Amino acid sequence: xxxxxxxxxxxxIESVAKQFRVRxxxxxxxxxxSMSIRPGQFVSLVGPSGCGKSTLLRLVAGLDSPSSGxxxxxxxxxxxxxxxxxxxxxxxxxxxxxxxTGNVTFGxxxxxxxxxxxxxxxxAYLEAVGLQGFEHHKVYELSGGMQHRVxxxxxxxxxxxxxxxxxxxxxxxxQTRLIMQELLLHIWEADRSTVLFITHDVDEAxxxxxxxxxxxxxxxxxxxxxxxxxxxxxxxxxxxSAEFVTSKxxxxxxxxxxILKTSDIEQRFLLGAPPRPNETLELP
Amino acid sequence: MGDQxxxxxxxxxxxxxxxxxxxxxxxxxxxxLGPTLSSLLALLGVxxxxxxxxxxxxxxxPSPGLVYYTAFTLLGQxxxxxxxxxxxxxxxxxxxxxxxxxxxxGLLFGILLKFLPRVHVLVDPLFSFLRPIPAFAFITLLLLxxxxxxxxxxxxxxxxxxxxMTIYTDAAMNALPIELEESARMLGSRGxxxxxxxxxxxxxxxxxxxxxxxxxxxWTAMMGAELVAAESGLGWMIxxxxxxxxxxxxxxxxxxxxxxxxxxxxxxxxxxxxxxxxWRAHVxxxx
Numbered sequence: 001x002x003x004x005x006x007x008x009x010x011x012x013i014e015s016v017a018k019q020f021r022v023r024x025x026x027x028x029x030x031x032x033x034s035m036s037i038r039p040g041q042f043v044s045l046v047g048p049s050g051c052g053k054s055t056l057l058r059l060v061a062g063l064d065s066p067s068s069g070x071x072x073x074x075x076x077x078x079x080x081x082x083x084x085x086x087x088x089x090x091x092x093x094x095x096x097x098x099x100x101t102g103n104v105t106f107g108x109x110x111x112x113x114x115x116x117x118x119x120x121x122x123x124a125y126l127e128a129v130g131l132q133g134f135e136h137h138k139v140y141e142l143s144g145g146m147q148h149r150v151x152x153x154x155x156x157x158x159x160x161x162x163x164x165x166x167x168x169x170x171x172x173x174x175q176t177r178l179i180m181q182e183l184l185l186h187i188w189e190a191d192r193s194t195v196l197f198i199t200h201d202v203d204e205a206x207x208x209x210x211x212x213x214x215x216x217x218x219x220x221x222x223x224x225x226x227x228x229x230x231x232x233x234x235x236x237x238x239x240x241s242a243e244f245v246t247s248k249x250x251x252x253x254x255x256x257x258x259i260l261k262t263s264d265i266e267q268r269f270l271l272g273a274p275p276r277p278n279e280t281l282e283l284p
Numbered sequence: 285m286g287d288q289x290x291x292x293x294x295x296x297x298x299x300x301x302x303x304x305x306x307x308x309x310x311x312x313x314x315x316x317l318g319p320t321l322s323s324l325l326a327l328l329g330v331x332x333x334x335x336x337x338x339x340x341x342x343x344x345x346p347s348p349g350l351v352y353y354t355a356f357t358l359l360g361q362x363x364x365x366x367x368x369x370x371x372x373x374x375x376x377x378x379x380x381x382x383x384x385x386x387x388x389x390g391l392l393f394g395i396l397l398k399f400l401p402r403v404h405v406l407v408d409p410l411f412s413f414l415r416p417i418p419a420f421a422f423i424t425l426l427l428l429x430x431x432x433x434x435x436x437x438x439x440x441x442x443x444x445x446x447x448x449m450t451i452y453t454d455a456a457m458n459a460l461p462i463e464l465e466e467s468a469r470m471l472g473s474r475g476x477x478x479x480x481x482x483x484x485x486x487x488x489x490x491x492x493x494x495x496x497x498x499x500x501x502x503w504t505a506m507m508g509a510e511l512v513a514a515e516s517g518l519g520w521m522i523x524x525x526x527x528x529x530x531x532x533x534x535x536x537x538x539x540x541x542x543x544x545x546x547x548x549x550x551x552x553x554x555x556x557x558x559x560x561x562x563w564r565a566h567v568x569x570x571x
Contacts, residue, residue: 063466083472093463096563097485107471110481140566151467158471 008040008194009074009084009161011060016069018055028219029055033069035213035222040192044205044212046251048258052220053198057164060196061087073162083111086160088168092151094139100126101135103150107158118157125153128187145176149183156187163188163195169204181207182236189233202251203239206230212251217258224254346532351539354532363533364524365516372540375506375517378434379548382441383502387495390446394453395479404454411447419444419501420508427513437509444505445498452494456487461567489564492556496549503545 018030029052037043045053058064060071062080071078073085094103101122108118126132129149134142139150148168155163169177181204188195188208199205205212206228214224228247230238238244328348334340335347342350358368366374397404422443423436430436460483468482510519518537525533556564 061470063469081469081472085470087467087470089463089467091463093461093467095464095468095482095485096566097488097560106468106473106481110468110471110473110477138562140563154471 007161008192010039011035011037011162011194011196012070012072012075013037013056013060014070014072016056016059016066016071018052018059018064019067030059030066031219031221033220033222035225037194037196040194041211042188042195042197042209044197044199044209045215046199046202046205046212046255047215047220047223048217048255049200051215051218053215054166056215056220057087057166057196057198060162061085061164063087083107083158084160085162085164086155086158088148088151088155088163088165090167090170092139092144092147094147094150094154096138096140098139099135100131100137100139100142100150103139104153104157106154111158121157122153125157126150128156129153129183143176145172145180148172148176148180152180152184152187161193163193165195165197167198167200170199170201177204178236184208185234202248202255206244206247206251207234207236207238214251214254214258217261223258226251343529343531346535350532351535355536355539358533358536363521368521368536368540371516371518371521371537372544375510375519375541376544378437378509378517379441379502379506381434382438382506383445383499385438386442386445386502387449387498389442390449391453391491393446394450394457397450397454398457407450408454411451415447415451419505423509423512432513432515436513437506440509441502441505444501448498448501449494452498453487453491456490456494457483459490459567460486464567486567489556489560489567492552492560496552496556499548499552500545503541507541 013033013035016030016033017028019026019028021027033052033056035043045056047053055064059066060073060078062078062082062085065079073082095106098106101119104122104126105118108121123132123135126135129152131146131149131153134146139147142150152168169180172180185208195208197205197208202212209228212226212228213222214226215221216223226247230241230243230247331345332348335342335345346354355368360367363371397407419440423440426436426439426443430439464482464486465478468478473482506517507519507522510517511523514520518541522534522537525531525537
């Protein structure tokens with residue numbers, strides 16, 4: 001089913017900044033973010049909520065453009081959405097007027113691919129995400145977890161060489177999330193596209209990734225970059241291993257520091273204390 | 285008592301499992317038609333009671349029997365230029381022509397506005413100004429320019445329907461949730477494909493709801509036009525019968541309009557159910 005010759009593509013993020021205009025005020029969401037992702041690397045982006053993780057992902061996807069700096073995917077500057085790049089959003093965002101197959105074949109149909117081949121691929125990818133027998137179900141009849149599987153199959157059928165995932169399992173219950181994580185591991189380890197995966201779940205990040213990038217509280221910056229040297233292929237049992245727990249403790253400590261920093265700023269703002277020099281005050 | 289109750293409940297559930305599709309359809313028909321029929325029968329009963337006891341003079345309210353008899357007679361014998369069905373069909377033709385033309389043009393123009401933002405800026409204030417004017421206010425102008433033929437009446441409906449349908453379409457074009465638009469774009473959908481497979485289906489529920497409202501508006505406008513400027517049609521028939529104190533004919537006309545308008549409305553309802561019934565509620569909210 002998967003093409004073993006296919007390789008992930010590199011992503012270069014070069015001093016990217018992004019400001020939003022909110023009620024007449026410039027609100028910096030990202031400040032000077034630089035990062036380079038090797039082809040076929042699975043990178044998780046972790047950080048407190050509102051730190052600009054999703055903003056960065058949207059910039060890489062070409063759904064927004066940076067205020068300054070540049071992003072290059074496969075050495076080509078990003079100017080808009082491209083089919084080499086697949087995005088799985090937090091919500092499944094399926095088209096309710098198509099059935100399961102209609103949703104999965106959407107990409108190939110839009111690109112006018114061969115119909116028979118598309119049907120065959122749809123069947124294969126639905127099987128890969130464990131939805132055989134649901135080909136002609138209405139998408140709104142499926143459970144949340146099944147809808148996410150459809151969303152995943154719908155993106156994978158386009159054979160993206162860069163997969164962007166914005167907290168794709170964030171809205172799922174704990175059990176379903178575990179199943180989806182294992183499913184993703186299984187699919188990705190067979191196909192090795194480049195992945196940028198956003199999550200606020202440290203377990204999830206460590207379990208899936210080669211590398212975990214920690215972002216600061218808003219305005220977002222890269223605070224730390226961990227290599228995850230846990231052996232592959234991985235499975236859920238890894239979560240209880242000693243190495244895993246050590247790495248997790250380290251990352252959690254950094255995140256805690258970040259969270260404390262945010263609330264410190266907020267407290268000083270509320271009490272009317274002046275900000276420290278060289279520090280921007282940004283409140284939600 | 286409680287056990288008995290739950291027993292019969294279980295039995296019910298069991299029989300339900302054995303129901304065939306035909307039986308289910310019949311059951312659904314009875315549950316939907318039942319209330320409608322009984323309320324209509326109740327209305328008929330009150331009507332019959334009022335007239336048979338002489339509580340209301342027959343010149344004001346003819347008896348159900350007389351109205352039925354008149355309707356039956358008018359099927360064969362012309363009232364004015366035409367029989368009952370003749371009047372009904374000419375009115376239907378005018379309504380469908382004016383409404384259809386207005387909806388089709390409004391739809392196309394509304395879609396066009398989505399792609400021509402500069403025209404949109406020019407047209408928007410104009411339409412917002414025109415739309416609240418009752419279409420009927422244009423009737424004298426139309427009679428002067430188009431005469432008393434079919435053209436003026438169809439044009440009147442067009443004026444009533446077209447600006448409103450344009451505004452509905454314009455609004456419906458924005459019914460697509462941003463998440464769906466972005467996923468469609470990321471999956472390689474652009475331009476015409478994005479419109480046909482994503483934006484238009486998402487707009488369909490609003491478009492159908494809007495055209496349903498405009499069908500009712502069309503009937504209202506057509507009655508106005510036929511009262512003032514026609515020599516045939518149900519509106520003319522009612523107006524003429526009123527002048528000749530034939531309240532029985534007035535009632536036949538009114539009931540005929542009610543039945544036809546309800547049937548047309550039901551067609552749109554059936555169409556919306558077939559096209560969007562299942563998923564309509566799922567476009568917004570969780571998606």
